[in-house]
Amino acid sequence: MVMAFLRTFVVLFGVYLAITGNLEPANLILGLIVAAIITVLVPPRSRAGSLSRLPGALWGLIRYLVILAVDIITNGINVARIVLDPALPIRPGIIAIPSGCHNEVATALSAHAISVTPGELVMGIDEQFTLYVHCLDVTHAAEYSAQAQAMRRELLSKILY
Amino acid sequence: MNLVLELFAIAVVIIGTAFSVIGVLGFMRLPDVYTRLHATGKVSIFGVVLLLLATVALTPLGFAKGLVLIVLLVLGGPATSHALGSAAHRLGIPLRQALRDDLQALESSDHPEPQRVG
Numbered sequence: 001m002v003m004a005f006l007r008t009f010v011v012l013f014g015v016y017l018a019i020t021g022n023l024e025p026a027n028l029i030l031g032l033i034v035a036a037i038i039t040v041l042v043p044p045r046s047r048a049g050s051l052s053r054l055p056g057a058l059w060g061l062i063r064y065l066v067i068l069a070v071d072i073i074t075n076g077i078n079v080a081r082i083v084l085d086p087a088l089p090i091r092p093g094i095i096a097i098p099s100g101c102h103n104e105v106a107t108a109l110s111a112h113a114i115s116v117t118p119g120e121l122v123m124g125i126d127e128q129f130t131l132y133v134h135c136l137d138v139t140h141a142a143e144y145s146a147q148a149q150a151m152r153r154e155l156l157s158k159i160l161y
Numbered sequence: 162m163n164l165v166l167e168l169f170a171i172a173v174v175i176i177g178t179a180f181s182v183i184g185v186l187g188f189m190r191l192p193d194v195y196t197r198l199h200a201t202g203k204v205s206i207f208g209v210v211l212l213l214l215a216t217v218a219l220t221p222l223g224f225a226k227g228l229v230l231i232v233l234l235v236l237g238g239p240a241t242s243h244a245l246g247s248a249a250h251r252l253g254i255p256l257r258q259a260l261r262d263d264l265q266a267l268e269s270s271d272h273p274e275p276q277r278v279g
Contacts, residue, residue, distance in 0.1 A: 018225035076207045080180065083187035083200060092196050092256060096263040115239030118203035121195070122239075123246050123264055132264040134195050134246060139260070 009039045060158035067151070071117050079118040082136060093138035097145050099129045099153070106156045107131070113152055120145070170218040177211030180204055192257040194249045202242035206234060 012035040020027055082090060097114075099107045107129045111122040119136040126132070131149075135141035184207075187200025210231050217227035256262060 015229060018229045021223040021226055072207070076180070076204060079187070079199060079204055080183045083183055083190060083204075088190060090191065090196060090258065091260050092193075092258060093260040094256070094262045094264045111243070112236070112239055115243050116203070116206075116235060118207065119199055121198060121202075121246050122243055123195075123250055134198075136196060136199050 005039055008042070009035050012038050057159050060155050064155045064159060068113055068116070075120070076118045079136060090136050091138050092134065092136055094123060094132055094134050095138060095142055097131045097133055097149055099131050100149060101129060101153050101156065103160070106153065106160055109156055110149060110152055166218050170215040173211045173215040177208045177215065180211065181208035184208060194254055195246055195256055198242045198246050202238055206238040210234060
């Protein structure tokens with residue numbers, strides 16, 4: 001419980017310092033107070049895992065972010081090419097992708113990762129954690145997105161422990 | 162070092178502006194609400210993030226401040242697109258040129274058993 005509070009507190013304090021960009025003692029104290037108040041007002045719901053799994057989680061997070069960045073860039077260029085093509089070769093449609101996670105946070109993060117990729121947009125999620133994804137190019141997405149989701153699920157299970 | 166930073170900023174500004182223009186072009190060329198969301202929501206975010214990178218490199222905005230802005234943008238953008246798309250589908254705005262719509266089957270049947278992929 002203390003670990004969960006501490007995690008929220010450290011993140012909030014870091015964001016405060018980043019926004020103000022000021023390391024004077026008075027500002028540090030104000031940041032501590034603001035972070036403490038928000039931490040108390042917004043109690044953490046998830047439990048924090050043990051410290052020993054932190055390196056694995058961080059490594060998973062880095063790999064997750066790198067894969068996401070590569071996905072965003074390649075798909076961004078793809079969508080730009082579709083838009084600039086005189087023939088406008090779109091094959092839009094909505095496909096169902098089982099998220100494979102039985103965890104709301106992991107499903108929400110999967111939905112975010114899919115939505116942030118250009119050319120794919122999550123329209124809804126049902127009770128069995130199936131994601132309904134609108135794609136600019138359905139035929140390409142149908143074969144590719146299931147295995148992308150499998151990799152994402154594996155990384156997320158490491159990150160969220 | 163300064164020159165490298167400036168060259169980086171110029172390249173990023175050009176690419177970012179190009180992607181923003183492509184976003185607007187896509188908004189005009191694509192046929193319906195859902196496909197247009199792809200063009201405006203994502204490609205534009207791509208452009209704005211690149212422009213922010215240039216701002217960080219060229220102006221005294223501060224690296225950390227720019228990073229926080231980029232994170233907020235990347236977190237918030239998809240949520241906006243999802244909200245608009247989901248609302249449009251709920252209102253029954255039709256998909257143009259759609260090859261398939263798995264969500265339609267779910268919304269119209271009493272016992273949802275969607276066709277699954279993969």
